[in-house]
Amino acid sequence: MENGLFFALLTLFLILVQTIILPSFSWFSQSFDLVIMDIIYLSLVYTHFSVIISIALIGCIMDSLSGVAFFHHVFSYLWIYLMVQMLKQVVFQRSVIFVLIISLVSVLIQQGLVLFSLLLDHGREIMVQMDFLLMAKQIFWGTIAIPPGIWVINGVRQYWLHMAKTMKKQFTQKDRG
Secondary structure (H helix, E strand, O other): OHHHHHHHHHHHHHHHHHHHHHHHOOOOOOOOOOHHHHHHHHHHHOOOHHHHHHHHHHHHHHHHHOOOOOOHHHHHHHHHHHHHHHHHOOOOOOOHHHHHHHHHHHHHHHHHHHHHHHHHHHHHHHHHHOOHHHHHHHHHHHHHHHHHHHHHHHHHHHHHHHHHHHHHHHHHHHHHO
């Protein structure tokens, strides 16, 4: 229960920052998808089927709010989940290198899907109009910012769980006394 509420609030926070707050700043108007941090963290911590449904739901929400082709976020988030699940089997998942690699690959997955959908819609002539510098910036900043973001999420989650445990203990003591 505590974890579900935490991730619902975290997802809402990241979506609000991504769609409302960051676009108002000129430096961050075209930033990478912040929700990737939530997806990677969910993928690292949980493996059960409900996470896949949650990730698809988060993707549908982001698809509804963004201007990209529908199912772009759903597909990219599910690919990120699958990639993390496969790599978790092979690599020590707490290492800095692992988180850095999955951060880079996650942003590359999203950029690749954007490029693929544009090529399908407009053909090769879109390549002349593409802003490859923007894509490179998003890949760079995603690779740099996602690992610390995941560690912050982990710290906040641990604090959240500690506070929930403390509150439960206080409520049970009040019920007894």
